[in-house]
Amino acid sequence: AKKHGKDRYELFEPDMRAEFQATVDLEADLRRAVVRHEFELRYQPIVHLATGDITGVEALIRWQHPRRGEVAPADFIPLAEETGLIVPIGEWVLREATTRVAEWNERRAGRPLSVSVNISAVQLEQCVLPQVVQAALDASGLPADRLILELTETLLVDHRAATLHRLEAIKALGVRLAIDDFGTGYSSLAYLRRFPVDIIKIDKSFVDDVVDEPTAAALTHGIIQLGRALQLSTIAEGIEHAGQLSSLTGGNCELGQGYYFAEPLTRSALDDLLFPVHRP
Ligand code: C2E
Ligand code: CA
Ligand code: CA
Ligand code: CA
Numbered sequence: 694a695k696k697h698g699k700d701r702y703e704l705f706e707p708d709m710r711a712e713f714q715a716t717v718d719l720e721a722d723l724r725r726a727v728v729r730h731e732f733e734l735r736y737q738p739i740v741h742l743a744t745g746d747i748t749g750v751e752a753l754i755r756w757q758h759p760r761r762g763e764v765a766p767a768d769f770i771p772l773a774e775e776t777g778l779i780v781p782i783g784e785w786v787l788r789e790a791t792t793r794v795a796e797w798n799e800r801r802a803g804r805p806l807s808v809s810v811n812i813s814a815v816q817l818e819q820c821v822l823p824q825v826v827q828a829a830l831d832a833s834g835l836p837a838d839r840l841i842l843e844l845t846e847t848l849l850v851d852h853r854a855a856t857l858h859r860l861e862a863i864k865a866l867g868v869r870l871a872i873d874d875f876g877t878g879y880s881s882l883a884y885l886r887r888f889p890v891d892i893i894k895i896d897k898s899f900v901d902d903v904v905d906e907p908t909a910a911a912l913t914h915g916i917i918q919l920g921r922a923l924q925l926s927t928i929a930e931g932i933e934h935a936g937q938l939s940s941l942t943g944g945n946c947e948l949g950q951g952y953y954f955a956e957p958l959t960r961s962a963l964d965d966l967l968f969p970v971h972r973p
Contacts, residue, residue, distance in 0.1 A: 719769070719772060720772060720776055722758065723756075723769060723772060723773060723776065723778055724776075724778065726756060726758070727778055727781050727782060727785075730785075731756055731757050731758065731759070732754055732755065732756055732757070732782065732785060732786075733754070733755045733756075733757055733959070733960075734752045734753065734754060734755070734786065734789055734790060734793070734960070735752075735753045735754075735755055735956075735957030735958060735959060736750040736751070736752060736753075736793075736957065736958050736959075736960065736963045737750060737751045737753060737950050737955060737956065737957040737958065738750055738950065738954055738955045738958070738963070738966070739751060739807070739809070739928060739948055739949070739950045740948065740949055740950065740954045741947065741948060742929075742938065742941060742942045742946055742947065742948060742949050743942060743947075746804075747806065747966075747967070748806065748807060748948065749806045749807030749808060749809060749841070750794065750806060750807075750808055750809070750963065751808075751809040751810075751811075751843070751950060751957075752786060752789075752790035752808055752809065752810050752811075753766065753811075753957045754766050754770075754782070754786055756769055770813065773813075774813055774814070774815045777815065779813050779815050779816060780815065780816060780819060783812065783813065783816045784825055784829075786810055786811075787810055787825065787826060787829040788828075788829045788832060788833070790808050790810050791808060791810075791829045791830060791832070791833035791835040791840060792832065792833040792835075793808075793960060794806055794807075794808040794833075794835060794839065795833040795834050795835040797963075797964070797967060798835070798839070800967075800968060801967065805836075805839055806839070807839045807840070807841055807869075808835070808839065808840060808841065809841040809842075809843050809871060810840065810841070810842055810843065811843045811873065812842045812843065812844055812848070813848065814845075814847065814848040817844070817848060817856060817859060817860075820855075820859065822859060822863065823859065823862040823863050823865075823866060826840070826842070826863055826866060826868060827866055830866070830868075836867075837866050837867030837868050838867050838868070838869065840868040840869070841868065841869045841870070841871050841891075841892060842863065842868055842869070842870055842871070843871045843872075843873040843894065844860075844870060844871070844872060844873060844888075845872075845873045845874055845878075846872060846873075846874060846875070846877065846878030846879075846880075846881060846884060847878065849872070849878075849884045849887075849888060850878070850879075857887065857888065860888055860889060861889060864889045869891040869892060870888070870889060870890050870891055870892070871890070871891065871892035871893070871894055871928070872884060872885075872888075872890050872892070872893055872894065873894050874894065874896040874930075875893045875894055875895055875896055875916065876895065876896050876898075876899055876912065876916060877896045877898065885919075885923060885925075890925065891925060891926065892925060892926045892927070892928060893916065893919075893920045893925050893926070893927050893928070894927075894928045894929075894930055895913060895916050895917070895927060895928065895929045895930060895946070896930060896931075897930045897931025897951075899912055899913045899916070899929075900913065900929050900930060900931045900932055900937055900941070900951070901931065903937050903940045903941065904934075904936040904937055904940055910940060913929070913940075913941070913944065913946075914944040917941075917944050917945060917946045918944075921945070926947050926948060927946050927947055927948065928947070928948040928949060928950065929941050929946050929948070929949040929950075929951075930949075930950060930951065931950075931951045931952075932949045932950065932951030932952075932953045932954065933951055933952050933953050934953055935953065937951075937953070938953060
């Protein structure tokens with residue numbers, strides 16, 4: 694039995710060790726990335742669907758890893774959350790996004806952009822988050838009502854009174870709150886009563902099927918009407934073709950984002966889009 698046990702041990706152990714080692718390496722790399730500023734933001738335009746005007750951008754993080762190249766957030770945000778590194782990373786995202794958008798707004802007199810920043814549950818556990826948000830506003834000069842914090846429903850599953858108080862403290866700064874991936878959680882409707890939300894982001898999974906599936910269309914249009922009844926803005930995520938756009942505008946959806954309009958853009962690509970240089 695002992696030998697059998699040992700064989701099994703040897704059968705499984707190298708794999709587990711490799712996986713463990715990979716995680717440890719990535720964690721060490723991530724710690725270094727924070728110190729060495731290896732992150733960049735992309736900015737995806739958010740468009741007023743009826744007019745096509747860009748009203749804001751969502752800031753989306755990328756990691757420029759020295760050996761692996763560009764790493765998508767899905768591949769490091771979970772580790773950043775587990776290790777707590779999301780706190781300094783998230784603080785950098787807030788500062789960078791507000792600074793850049795305040796700069797763009799100086800050149801867009803009368804038509805200021807809003808900036809949406811994703812906030813993870815781990816950041817909301819920090820009692821200093823309201824001060825961190827205020828510090829980013831102060832440093833950038835961005836008016837509070839131009840900053841939107843995007844929260845996922847999984848984050849709001851935490852019903853502790855502290856979470857609600859923190860959200861209210863953040864709300865009191867004058868920033869707006871959005872529920873991200875709306876409709877994918879278990880009790881989306883309950884959150885609308887409990888949390889001081891301003892914006893609903895309709896999850897891409899509804900938008901994907903809005904043309905071909907009557908159920909997805911009915912749910913999407915129902916969410917838009919619900920938003921209207923509660924005086925919330927609705928943003929449809931992941932619009933990829935004209936058919937989806939016309940279904941959404943037909944349902945009076947106010948705002949949208951997706952590859953149909955633009956992918957998440959580098960700072961200089963968004964600059965070119967906002968301020969086109971007319972070459973002869
Ligand atoms: P999310 O907040 O739901 O962001 C939308 C994702 O959909 C982005 O992926 C975006 O690039 C992608 N997307 C936008 N339009 C389209 C489209 O038309 N078609 C398709 N197929 N995809 C589209 P990305 O940038 O890879 O980000 C993934 C997730 O990582 C985000 O989902 C968000 O939850 C998280 N994330 C990104 N940046 C940050 C950050 O700074 N902080 C935190 N805490 N999370 C972040
Ligand atoms: Ca988001
Ligand atoms: Ca989303
Ligand atoms: Ca998502």
